[in-house]
Amino acid sequence: MLQRLQQMTLGLGAREEAERQEHDKMPKPPLKVSIIGSGNWGCTAGILVAENCAEKPKLFKEEVLMWVHEEEVEGRKLTEIMNTDHENVKYLPGVKLPKNIVAESDLATACKGADVLIFVVPHQFLEGLLPTIKENMAKNAIAISLIKGIDFDESGIVLVSDVIRKGLGIEVSALMGANVASEIADGDFAEATIGGPAGHARVLQEVFHRPKFHVTTVRDSDAVELCGALKNIVALGAGFCDGLGYGNNAKAAIIRIGLLEIGRFIELRSGEFPTEILLQSCGAADLITTCYGGRNRKCAEAFVAGSKNWEEIEADLLGGQKLQGTLTCAEVFKVLAAEFPKGNADDHFPLFCNIHRIAFEGAKPETIFDGLSKSEKMLEEPGVPLARSML
Incomplete structure (x- = not known):
């Protein structure tokens, strides 16, 4: 029994040391948050994120840049509509976006100096975006994937987080859950799970957790x-x-x-x-x-x-x-x-x-x-x- 307790104590000490080192590498607040993607789920998640960034000035910068794949809707650019009317009329019509979300069609500008990168784009487009993001993101940036899908190569499964991790050279967490975007956008209660290193997960929980969007954290991001x-x-x-x-x-x-x-x-x-x-x-x-x-x-x-x-x-x-x-x-x-x-x-x-x-x-x-x-x-x-x- 004593030996087992000693092993548990040593394990706890190693975990605490790992978390200390992780904390030392974390970006320092206030953190700049950028969202890569602007579809139905991207804009819904953006509402949660932007509300938190506006309410927590000691933790986050208020402005949230959102990368938008530019397209025209009834003769107007989608970014113009989002920044003027504060609505994504194509992918989340009828829902107002917070005014501190700024739509940006230039990827380099959207992620310039970003401390927290939120990925919510179709995974098949991801690899082409990563070199530009890596060149422009902040040092010690952290990332989280909201992308529900996996990729495959000749060796088998390739997780989206692995693609991002390899492309950017940084740690990547994952947020998944029972998250029907339209219901969350309407203000219905929902939950989500963030998997990732403890220090990152705590910061990311602050990014996403809202009174009607409850976020729990676990360490196993792959699962x-x-x-x-x-x-x-x-x-x-x-x-x-x-x-x-x-x-x-x-x-x-x-x-x-x-x-x-x-x-x-x-x-x-x-x-x-x-x-x-x-x-x-x-x-x-x-x-x-x-x-x-x-x-x-x-x-x-x-x-x-x-x-x-x-x-x-x-x-x-x-x-x-x-x-x-x-x-x-x-x-x-x-x-x-x-x-x-x-x-x-x-x-x-x-x-x-x-x-x-x-x-x-x-x-x-x-x-x-x-x-x-x-x-x-x-x-x-x-x-x-x-x-x-x-x-």
Whole structure:
């Protein structure tokens, strides 16, 4: 017992030292905040951020620069409309933006001297922006990704935070949660989870936390980010249920099994089942919201009900937004095939596999529940840790 206490004390001391060093490298207030992106979620998050920057002058500079991909709306530049009328009439119509948000189409100007960088752009455009941002951001800047998606290369999964981290050479946190942008913009209560180093997370919590937008922090940013991406696969399954006319019992089963498989996939990567993370807003809450109201659910319902392919459905229903669930589903299946070369991915991820077969292999949507009890039987074997049962 004494030895264990000594080990815990040493571990605590190492953590405190790491946090001290982290604090020493942090930018000093008042911090300049820049937002990279100005779509529906970008502007909604910008409202929260701008309100905090205006109310906390000792921590933040009041002006919040927002990079806008310039376009014309009814003959006027979008940046002009946002700076004059204080509204993004294309992506968040009817919602007033705080006057301390300044729309800027020049990326270098938007991130010049930024101490806190908030990324909320489609991830496929990200890499092209990073060299300019790196040249202009402040020394010791910190960053956070609000981008719900993941990328892939020949080695497997590439997190958006990893792309930013590599491109800028700085630490990157992640914010995920049950965050339907239109509801937050209307003032409804919502929660979110920030994953990242403790010192960064505390500062970022001050950036985002509002009376009706509660933010909690955890250290495991990778698990937080993976929850935000993998839930889109489960949402496809929920949409298949809706297209088939199944009720809430069926969808609840999809959500429960999906949450379990999200945790297992994270465990494949980290070696630890992320129980605490799954109980955060980034886990169960985001999954529930997405399975009832997200774009992936809506498109999956249309896929079952009609005869159009995914590209046609995306063009018809999303108004220029991108469907993340199908891309993530296809790439995650590749990862599972590599992890389980004997073809037994079904034993551990039957829902993910069923969704892939329906979405891409011509399987009937009615097969969504086939074999879902397989992975449950493994848990009945006493004394076998989940991680070991997967190998």
